[in-house]
Amino acid sequence: MEKQLERKQESEPQLLNTSIEDRIWRLSDERRKKAAMPRVLKPSDTPWAMNAQAFARMWTGADPKDILARVPIHTMSITEQIIPPSAKSGRHRHVREAIFYIMEGKGYEIHDGKRYDWETGDIMTVPSYCDHQHFNTDAVNSAHFFFSVSPIVDIMGVHWVEQIELKDGYRIPEGAEPIYNAERQLIGYRNQQGREFRLGFDNTVQQLIDARKSHLIHVDKPRDAYEEYMKLLEDEVNWRQSVPHVVKAKELPWENTRMGRMKFLVTPKTHCGLKTYDAFLQEIPPGGRSGKHCHVAEEVHKILEGSGYDIQNGVKYDWEADDMVAIPPNTVHQHFNADRHKPVRFVAFQSRWYHHMGHGGIEHMEDASDYKG
Numbered sequence: 001m002e003k004q005l006e007r008k009q010e011s012e013p014q015l016l017n018t019s020i021e022d023r024i025w026r027l028s029d030e031r032r033k034k035a036a037m038p039r040v041l042k043p044s045d046t047p048w049a050m051n052a053q054a055f056a057r058m059w060t061g062a063d064p065k066d067i068l069a070r071v072p073i074h075t076m077s078i079t080e081q082i083i084p085p086s087a088k089s090g091r092h093r094h095v096r097e098a099i100f101y102i103m104e105g106k107g108y109e110i111h112d113g114k115r116y117d118w119e120t121g122d123i124m125t126v127p128s129y130c131d132h133q134h135f136n137t138d139a140v141n142s143a144h145f146f147f148s149v150s151p152i153v154d155i156m157g158v159h160w161v162e163q164i165e166l167k168d169g170y171r172i173p174e175g176a177e178p179i180y181n182a183e184r185q186l187i188g189y190r191n192q193q194g195r196e197f198r199l200g201f202d203n204t205v206q207q208l209i210d211a212r213k214s215h216l217i218h219v220d221k222p223r224d225a226y227e228e229y230m231k232l233l234e235d236e237v238n239w240r241q242s243v244p245h246v247v248k249a250k251e252l253p254w255e256n257t258r259m260g261r262m263k264f265l266v267t268p269k270t271h272c273g274l275k276t277y278d279a280f281l282q283e284i285p286p287g288g289r290s291g292k293h294c295h296v297a298e299e300v301h302k303i304l305e306g307s308g309y310d311i312q313n314g315v316k317y318d319w320e321a322d323d324m325v326a327i328p329p330n331t332v333h334q335h336f337n338a339d340r341h342k343p344v345r346f347v348a349f350q351s352r353w354y355h356h357m358g359h360g361g362i363e364h365m366e367d368a369s370d371y372k373g
Contacts, residue, residue: 034072034328039310039317041071041324052163052170053090054081054134059324064151071326073298075276075351076148078324083107083136083143084168091133091165095158096149099266099277100124101302101347105143107136111245121249123265125273127240128153131164146302148349150276162202245273249281259291260284260335260368265347268355276352284308284337284344285370292334292366296359299350301325306344308337329354334366 041059048057059078060067067073077096083089083105091110102122109116109124111132118124124145126132136143153159166186172178176189179196188198216237222228247265254263265279266272278297284290284306292311307320312333319325325346327333337344354360367373 034068035313037070037072039071039312039315039326039328040319041326043322046324048082050167050170052166053092054083054167056081062149062151064154067151072328073300073326074329075150075152075298075353076300076349077151078146078148078300078349081134081145081147083134083145085136085141086139087136087168089134090163090167090170091131092161092163093129093131094149094161095129095153096151097128097130097274097276098126098147098149099274099279099349100126100145100147101265101279101349103144103146103302103304105136105141105145106138107134107143109134109245112241114241114245116245118246123247123249123272123279125245125247125266127243127245127273128275129160130240130273133165146347148277148300150351150353152276152353160202163197163199164201165199240273243271243273247272254283256370256372257291258364258367258371258373259293260288260370268352274352276356278350278352280348280350282335282346282348284335284368286337286342287340288337288369290335291364291368291371292332294330294332294363294365295350295354295361296329297350297352297354298329299327299348301327301346301348304345304347306337306342307339308335308344310335332365 043057046057046059048055050056057080059080060070060073060076062077064074067077080103081089100123102118102120102124104120106119108118109132111126111130113131116124134143134145151159172186172189173191175192178186179188179190179198181187187200188196190196216234217230218234219227219231222231247270249263249265252263252265254261259282261283263281265281266274267278282290301324303319303321303323303325305321307318309316309318310325310327310333312327312331314332317325335344
């Protein structure tokens with residue numbers, strides 16, 4: 001019997017357990033591909049377009065696969081929006097939380113029926129599944145936002161978007177058939193392929209949200225681990241309405257840090273409606289350089305003023321005002337101001353997902369040129 005088994009094993013090809021090997025090879029190939037991808041995106045490569053929510057420039061795409069087609073960024077979908085004078089955006093809600101930097105303008109938000117005012121330089125936060133709409137109160141100038149939402153929830157299987165109201169002046173796609181209610185109000189359209197796009201709340205999803213609020217059993221002081229989870233649900237329901245949704249940049253100080261002159265807009269200690277983003281402003285003096293460091297968390301920069309370059313893992317990447325710069329995970333990087341007469345200023349978003357997974361912190365290697373310790 002043993003000899004028969006030996007002969008059978010010799011005659012059959014030996015199949016290796018290739019799950020680990022294949023994964024290592026695949027990850028190695030992905031690293032090489034990502035290393036060759038661009039780090040700087042130009043406005044000329046990113047056209048403006050109208051959608052149901054606003055006039056927008058989508059820097060990276062909305063879905064994980066679309067983002068990785070442009071830059072080696074995984075957890076942030078980056079977009080700009082413009083709201084014309086005295087106009088409003090569309091109204092919608094989604095599971096992704098969002099962070100907005102107000103590049104220009106003055107106006108307010110309506111979030112779940114509550115008003116939040118903002119102005120140039122502020123950070124506007126949109127908690128997960130918050131019904132929100134943007135209003136420009138300036139009768140002359142447009143409002144201009146740079147913002148990000150996280151596509152991680154897509155992979156987690158909980159992403160959902162509901163468009164409740166169309167932006168001012170939005171026109172349905174050419175060839176589409178409008179859908180009206182009994183009062184002749186536009187409630188959606190049917191495209192040429194027969195697919196319907198409907199405005200309004202999804203009743204199934206809304207029932208789940210209402211149930212979370214109406215079926216709560218209040219637990220003041222949990223007596224065991226199970227009741228701690230019950231209280232967690234109650235805390236999360238209340239959190240969205242209780243925290244500030246706008247961070248006032250003018251109330252925050254500039255700090256002299258080893259990385260350079262920085263204003264920290266959102267950190268893990270900031271009391272605001274964000275759990276998955278950090279944000280800061282940074283200035284680099286004429287002819288100066290930032291510190292040099294590395295962190296696991298990926299980061300994106302919007303260059304507000306000036307021109308210069310990054311050195312990322314030993315490779316030089318030039319940038320100028322209005323560009324978007326991507327800093328992938330685990331990248332040693334440093335920023336340089338190439339202009340000897342004007343400062344550089346940029347706003348940065350950093351993904352906090354890495355921090356939640358135990359990969360927070362910074363490896364610091366060199367101080368900024370203007371650091372005064």
